Amino acid sequence: MLARWKDFFDTVESKPLTPEQRLSIVVDEDATLVLAGAGSGKTSVITAKAAYLLKAGIRPAEQILLLAFAKDAATEMSERIEARCGMPIEARTFHALAYDIIGKVEGSKPALAPHATDDTAFLDLIRDILRDLVSTVRDVARAIVAWFAHFLVPAPEEQDFETKHEWYSAVEKLDLRTLQGEQVKSFEELEIANWLYENGIDYEYEPTYEHSVSTEGRRDYTPDFRLKESGVYIEHFGVRRKRGPDGKDVLTTAPYVDRDEYLAGMDWKRQVHAEHGTTLIETFSYERSEDRLLEALEEKLAPHVTLNPRPLSTIFDRVVEMGQVDAFSRMLGTFVRQFKSGGYQIGACTDKAERLKMGRRGRAFLAIFEPVYAEYESRLGDRIDFEDMVLRAATYVEERRYESPFRHILVDEFQDISQGRARLIRALKAQHADARIFAVGDDWQSIYRFAGSDIHIMRNFGAMFGGSFADEKAVHRTVDLGRTFRSVDRIALAARRFVLQNPAQITKRVVPAGVAPDPAIRVVWTRRDEGDGQLRQVLSGLAALPAPMDRKTSVLLLGRYRFVDPGLRDLQRAFPQLSFSYKTIHSSKGLEADHVVLLGADAGRVGFPSEITDDPLLSLVSPEAEPFENAEERRVMYVAMTRARATLTILASRSRPSAFVSELLADPEYGLKDSTAGTAPLPPCSKCGGQLVPVQSQAGRIWYRCQHDRHCGNMLPACPDCATGLPQRKGDMGHECDSCSGQFRSCPVCGDGWLVPRKGRYGAFLGCVRYPDCSGKAKPGPAA
Template sequence: MILKNSFMGASLTFSPRFTAYVSDSELELTLGDQRYSWVLIDIGVIELELGLVWARLRIKALDGQTIKLDGIDKTEGKRWHTAFEGLLHKQVAEAGKQALAQHSSWASQILKKLPNTWHPSWLGHHLVKASPPPVLSCGLSADAIATHPSLRAAAAAYPKILPDLPPVPAEAISVALKRLNESLFEQHKGMPLFDTLESTPLTEEQRRAVICFDSKVLLIAAAGSGKTATMVAKVAYALAMGIVKPNEILMLAFNADAAEELQQRLDKRLTNLPDADQIACRTFHGFGLSVIGEATGSKPRPAAWLEGGQDVAKVLSIMEELSNSDPVFRTNLMLVRTVFSQPIGNMPGTSTTEELEKDLVTSRGELVKSREEQLIADWLFFHGVDYKYEAPYPHRTADAEHSQYHPDFYYPEVDLFHEHFALNAQGEPPKEFKGYAEGVVWKRALHQQHETALFETTSHTLRSGEGLPALKEALESRGLKLKPDSNRIPTGRPALETDVLARIIRNLMQHAKGNQLSPEELSQRASRLDPIRGPLIIDLYAKVLQRWQDELKATGTVDFDDMINLAIEHAESGRYRSPYKLVIADEYQDASAARARILKAITARPDTFLTAVGDDAQSINRFAGADISVMRNFLVFYGSGTILQLTLTFRCPDQICKVSSEFVQENPKQIPKEVRTRSSVQGKAIQCFAAKHERELGSLVKDRLTKIVMKLRAVWDQPRKPSIMLLGRYRSDRPHNMNDLKQICGPDIDLYFTTVHSSKGTEADYVLMLNVVGGRKGFPSQIEDDPVLQCAMPEPEDFPFAEERRLFYVALTRARRGVFIFTVSGRRSAFVTELANKGHINIVDKDGQAVSSQACPSCGKGFRTQRTGKYGDFIGCSEYPRCNWKAK
C-alpha cells in the first residue's frame, strides 16, 4: 500500500516530496532525503486533515516523533488513511489481547505471594519492582500497550479480539492492594487496643495510620492531632500482630529530650507487653555513632565543642585565629562585615518589607536612599575613597521644572561624578517610579551640556557583579589609588557582628555536609546567587571548614554531620546490616538530606518498614541542616509509599484551625490539608490589639492578662491548673515586668514566657503573642536566613518569608482556648495586616475601638494610621518613611 504526493501538490503546499509504503507490519517513509521506518504498533496515531484542495497527514510515533506529510490528493489520502488505521488497530488489538492474558497471569502470581493473614501491601510495591510484567511478543511492554493512543479505537474496531482494555499493570496491582488494605482496615479498626491504649480512643485517622504498613509511610500530623499517641499505637499494634519483635523496632527523634519523651511514653503505655524495654528510642546522632561502631568495631567520639551552642563559638574562635594569621582572610572578613553585611535585596520599588531609616545609614554615617547606594558608599569607605554624597552640582540647574541637581556621588580627587540609577537589564526603572526615566535622560544631558565626567551604575550592573569592578576601573584609570584597610572601623552603621557571620558559616557547614557539597560546588552556586557577596562568604567558609576538619582529625573526633555521612556509607555499602524491621522517625519536617538517606538505607530490604511523622506546616530546624524538600518529595525520594494525614486536632478551637491553615497554605508548596477540631470552645479565638506606640504595649498586655485571669477564675472547672503562654519571636521579647504579671496570675495559674521556636510541641490554654510588629526584628523577621544558605540546599524556597510563615503558624496553634496578638499601629506586622485584610481578625485599640485597616491611597502597600507630628495628630501611611502620604 503506497501513498505519494504529486509534484504539483508538493509545490503548491511548499512541502517536500514523499513516498509512504505500508506492509502488514511496517511503515517505511522517504521524505525528501530523509528515510524513516517503524513497526506499525510503534505508531501512536496518524491524523488526517482535509483542506480545500489537498489533504495532510500527521504521523505521531510512540517515541515522540511527529512527521507532517502534505500535498496529498484528498481521495487517495482518505483511502490510504482508512486502510492504515485498519492494520494498526488490528495489531494493537492483538497486542492488547496478549497483554490482558499475561497481566492476568502475572497479577495472580504477585497476589499469591502476598501474606494471607495481614497487610497485603507490605510486599506489593517490592514485588512489582522485583517481578515486572513480561515484554509482549510485539516488543512493547504491557504499560506501553495499556497507554497506547489507539487502544480504545482498536477495541471498538475489533471487539471479538479485544473485549476488555488491558490495565497498566502496576496501577492494577495498586488497585487490588488498596482493596485488600481497605478490607484489612475494616477487619482491624475495631481492635480493643485502639480504645484502651490511650486515655481516649484513637480516631479513625489514627487507626488507619497505625494499621497501614506499606513499606514507606509518610504521616502528616497537624498540630495537636495526637501524633505521639499514633506512633506508640503503631508499635503496640505491630507487636500484638506479631509483625515484628521488640528488638526489631527503632524510634528516632531529633534531640535527646524528644527521644526520652518517646521512651517514657512507650514505658507507660506498653507495660503489659513482654520485652517492650528492648524497643530502641534513639537520636539520629546516637544511632549514627552505633552504626559506625558496629561497622568498624570502633565507635567514634563526637567533638567536645558540639554541645550547647559551643559549635558556633568554635567557628568564632577559628575565625579569630585565621584573622590574626591570614591577611587575605582578615581583609575578606572585614569586607563582608562592612560592605557585604547584607544581601542587596529586591529591586528598588519592589520590596514588600519596611526599611527603617536606621537601616540605610552608611559606614561613614550618611543616610542614603536605598540599599544599593548604601552598598556603594560602604565599598568606597572600605577602600579609602574620598567622596561627597549628594553634594550640589557646580552648575546651576534649578528652573521651573527642576530643582538644583545633586549627583549621588562626587569624587573630588579625580573630578568624577557618579550616578546610580534604579534601572533593570533593559534600562527600565520600576513601574511605580513615575517620571524616573525622564530624570535619567535629564541628568545625562546636563553632564553632556556642561562637559562634566559622569560614571553610571545601575541596579542590574550592581546585582550582576559588574558594577563595583567597573567603578574600581573608572577610579583607578583616572589615577586614584584604592587603599583597602581591614582595620578601618565604621564611624556610622556598625559592622556586622562576627558571631552573626560565624552562625551563617556554621549553618553553611551543616547544610553543605548534609548534601555532600564541596566548597568549589558551593562557590559556583553562590556566584549565581550573588556574584560578589556569595563567593566572598564561601571563601571564608572554605578556610574555616579546613581548620575545623584539621582540629577534628587532630583530636580523633567527628562532628555530627560527618558522623551521619559515615553512617550512610556503612549502611549503603552493606558493612552495617540493620537489625530493625520497623523504623519510626519523628519530626520528619526537620530531616536533612543526609538523615533521609540513612533512613532509606536501613529500610531498603523488602521486610522493613519506615513511618516518617511530621508536619511541613510547622517551622523547621534549619540551624541543624533541616531541608523541607525532603518531606515534600517523599514519594520521589523513596520510590513509592503511602501518604496519610492526621487532620483532627484535639487542641485548637475551630477559628484557629481555619485561620492558621489558610494562612500557612498561602505558600503553594505547602502540602494541602484541611484541619478539623474536637474542641468545643466557641466565639472569637483570635483577637488582636494595637497600641498607639511601643510604650503602650506593656500596659496593653497587662490589662488583657488581668481580664483573662478574671475570666479563668470565674469559669474554670477542670482539675488541672490553667496555663497562659507569653510568646515572643525573640528572647528579648520577654516582658520586663514578668514578676508583676506572675503576681496577677497567682499560684493557681501557670504563666510562662517562651520563644516561638522553643514552643514547638507545647500548648497552653491562652497564648499572648507579644511584639508582633514590622521591621528588621519584627515578625516576620527581616533578618531571615541569609540567602547564601540557599546555595547549599537542593531546593531553595522562593516564597517570601516561607519559614517565618510556618513559625507564625506554630505560634497560632499553641492555644487550646484563645490567641491574643499584640502589635503597634504604626509598625503593624505584615502577617497581622494580611489576617485583617482577609477578614480573619479585627484590630482594636486598648479601649476596644476598631483600628483602621484601610489601604494607603498613595502606595497601596501600607494602611492609614494615626500619627503625631510637631503640629499635632494627623493620618499617615504605616509604610513611612517609604511612603510620605498624609492627611488631616
C-alpha cells in the same frame, strides 16, 4: 485488626484513640507516612504503634527501632511504651544509633567534637573561624569584609518595582545600615557609604548644604554625602541608560518616577553647586548595573582625596559591634551542615550559583565559605561532628559492614529529617526485604533548616522510601490524623489556610478541638515605645476571662527572637491570676497554652518574617529550591498560631506591620479581629501609595506621617477643628474631616493639602498646610 484490637486502642492512652490514629497503627505498608498536624496526638500514635507491634507479636523488641531527634523525647517514648504494654523497648536518638553502628564496625567509638550536639557551641566555632581568618589570611579577610560591606543582603533592582510604596517596603524590610551606623535609602548608597568607610574617608550622610538655597516649594537641600576633609559632595542619581533610536544614550528612571521631574532635579543640583563653587561628584545607577560603581567613584574622587584604608580587623570589629556577624554565622553554619549532610562539592555549588544567576553575591559568599569550611574540617582533626557520624554510619550500613537487626523503623518528628539521616534510614531498610518504615511528622512544622533539616524529603517520601509491587514503584501509604486536640476552629482553620498559601505544603484536613463563638485571633497595633503598655492592656483583658476550673489561666508569650522577651517578673507580679512563660517560636514547638500573645510582628530584616532565614544562597545546598517567598518563615508563623487553645493576640507595629499580619487582615476568611475595627481606615499617602499613620508630637499635636517616613517624608497635620482626624479631598467639594465633618478649601497646587489662614508681609492669606513642600496659596474668602 481494628475490631480485634479495639480494647487495646480504647485503653492504650488516657483517652481512646481516634479512628485516624487507629488506622495509622494497623496499616503496615513498606513505607507509611503519618501526617500529624499540630496537637493531633503524634506521640500517642508512635508509642501506641510500638506497643501494638510488641503486643501483637508482630516484632520482638530487638527488631523495632524507635528514633527520636532529642534525648528527652526518646526517654519519654521508652517510658510510655513500657507503661502501656509492660515490655521494655529503647527509643534512640539518631546520634546514639549512628555512634553505636560506628562502634560495632570499628571496635571503638571515635571522639566527638565538643560542638557535635550543641548548636550554641557550633555557632561559636563558626564565629571564631571567621575572626581568625580575618586576622591571619589577608585574601580571605578581604572577602569577609567585602561581604559585610557590599553583599550582606540580596539587592533587588529599583527599576523592577511599579510603585514607590512597593520599593520603600522592600528597602525597609532589609534595614540598610552602613558600617558607620546610619540607615540609608538605597543599596547603591549603602555601597558608596561602606566604600568610603573602608577607605578611611570621613563623611556625613545627607548633611544640610553649607549655603542657603532659597527656593519656594523645596525643603532644605541635603546632598547624599559630604566628605568632611575635602568638602566634596557626592550625589547618587537613580538613573539608568539605554541606547536611543539616534544611537545616543537616553537616561531612564524607575517606572514610578516622573522622569522629566527627576532629570530637572538633577540639573537644579548641578546648578546649585556651580553657583556656589562647591565640588560635586556624581554617581549613577547605571554604573552599578555595569559592575563599575565603586571603580568609577574611586576615579572621580582621586583628585580630591587620599585613600587611607582601615585595617580589615578594625572593620570586622565594627561589624561584630553592629551585631551582623551572629546572623551571618548562623546562615553560614546552616550551609556547612547541609553541605556536609548532602555530600555537596564546592564546584557543584559554584555551577549552581551561576545557573541560578546569583552573580557577584553568590561568588562572594562561596569565596568565604570555601576557606571557612576547610578551616572547620581542619579543626575537627581526628574528631567527628554529627554529620560525619551519620554519614559514616550510613556508609557502613550500605556496605553491609553493619548487619541491621531492625525490621520496623519508627521515626518521630520526620519533618526534621536531614539528607544524612534519610540516607541512614534507607540503608537500614534496604538490608531486609520485609523491613518497614513508619514515619510520623508534619511538614507544616518544618522549621529547623538551620540544623540541617530538608523538607523535600518528607514531600518526596514515597519516592525515597516506598516499595515495589506489580511493576509499581514508590508504593507507600499516607494517613492523615486530621483531628487536633488543642486549638478551636477559628485558630486551627485559620492556621491551616495560612500555611497552605504555599502550594508545595502537603494538604491535610483539620478537625478543630472545639467551636469558638467569637473571633479567636486579633491584631493589636503598637506605636514606637508603646509596646509594653499595649501588652499590659492585652493581659488585663485575658485576666478578666473565666479561668479553667483547676488551675490558673496559662499565657504563652512568643517572639521570633530572644531579644523580644519582655521580662516575666514584673508581668507575673502585675497579673498574679495568670501563669506566664516566654519562648522563642522555635523553642515553643510541642507546647501549648490557653492564650498566646505573639510579640514583635513587625517588618524588617530582624522582624517577622525574618529576612535572614530564607536567604536564597541556601538553595545551593538543597536538592530543590523553595520558590515560595518566606516559605520557612510561614511555617514558623503556623507553629506560633497553633500553640494557642482559645485565643491568639498578635502585637504589630501600626507603621511597619509584618507582611503576615497584613495578609491575615486582608482576607476576611481568616476571621481576624482588628483592634482598630470600627474606626476609619488609615488614609493613603498621595506621594508614595503607602499609608498615613497618626503620631503625636512632643507638644501633644497629632500629625499624620507616611509609614515610609525615612523615604517618603510626607506629613500632614490633623484637622484644625477636632485635632484628631485628617481632612481628605472629596472631589470638587474640597477637603472634609471624617472625624468632625469640618470642611476646608483644597490646595490649588498639590491637591493633597488644604488651605489654612496665614499672615505675610502683605497681610492675611490662605496657605497650604504642606508648606514648604507646597507653595500653594489663595486669597481669603469663599473659593472661586
